[in-house]
Amino acid sequence: MPKLATLFALLLLPLVALAVDYDETYQAYKNEDYAKALAGFTELAEQNHMKAQFYLGTMYREGLGVEKSYATSLEWYRKAAEHGEPKAMHNVAMFYHNGIVVQRSFPTAAEWYEQAAEKDYVPSMTNVARLYYKGDEIKKDIPRAIYWWQRAADLGSKGAQHNIGLMYFLGEGGFEKDYAMAAEWYRKAAKNGSKEAQNSLGAMYFDGNGVEKDINEAYAWFKLAARAEFEQAILNVSVIEANLNEEEMAAATAKAEDYLAKYPSEK
DSSP: OHHHHHHHHHHHHHHHHTSSOHHHHHHHHHTTOHHHHHHHHHHHHHTTOHHHHHHHHHHHHHTSSSOOOHHHHHHHHHHHHHTTOHHHHHHHHHHHHHTSSSOOOHHHHHHHHHHHHTTTOHHHHHHHHHHHHHOSSSOOOHHHHHHHHHHHHHTTOHHHHHHHHHHHHHTOTTOOOOHHHHHHHHHHHHHTTOHHHHHHHHHHHHHTSSSOOOHHHHHHHHHHHHHTTOHHHHHHHHHHHTTOOHHHHHHHHHHHHHHHHHSOOOO
């Protein structure tokens, strides 16, 4: 009889584990039914459900259906991070990066960023690259910064693509000065909507650095950056408009209208 009782208890365990459905709980979260989401995520998180732990951390951080608590948020983010969730690793890093309910520590932030970066989480790649490049409160490591920018750029990060272009333009970070390569990376970032890259690429066409001088191309890229309210680009647009005749302005405007319809601008 004891054996039967043990078997019966074991068979009940899966039923307990499935008492709360993650997909239903997540949908409640998306629908802003935070009371239901909080109850579901809490139960799942206590069973070491990684995604539930992450979203519970977010609910406490934002005060969604519960009193805001950065300390509790960090607790749940850390648990999710220890179970392998890269977004949680990134958020733990942000707590240390900004000194939220913990003593600010760039080295600790870098450790968590790199763990997430190893899982191809692009925001962590760019953040840790910036830490290593600046070397504030952490040992400056330009090759490491470039490594992470390069990986992020290869995964489509417009910010990282712009930074690689800047390294080629300046001849820094172990890169030989190469305007053609700078223009190539600026173009990738510009097409992805980077206003800095759009302005930089426009300047290269305006000056003829690494590309054939082309005022129409310059104007089009400047207009894209200006649409994102990038002040330098707004000035550059004004300079070109003040120096073109009516026929030249019509050609430049046509090119700009084409690019404005084709490529995004940062908000």
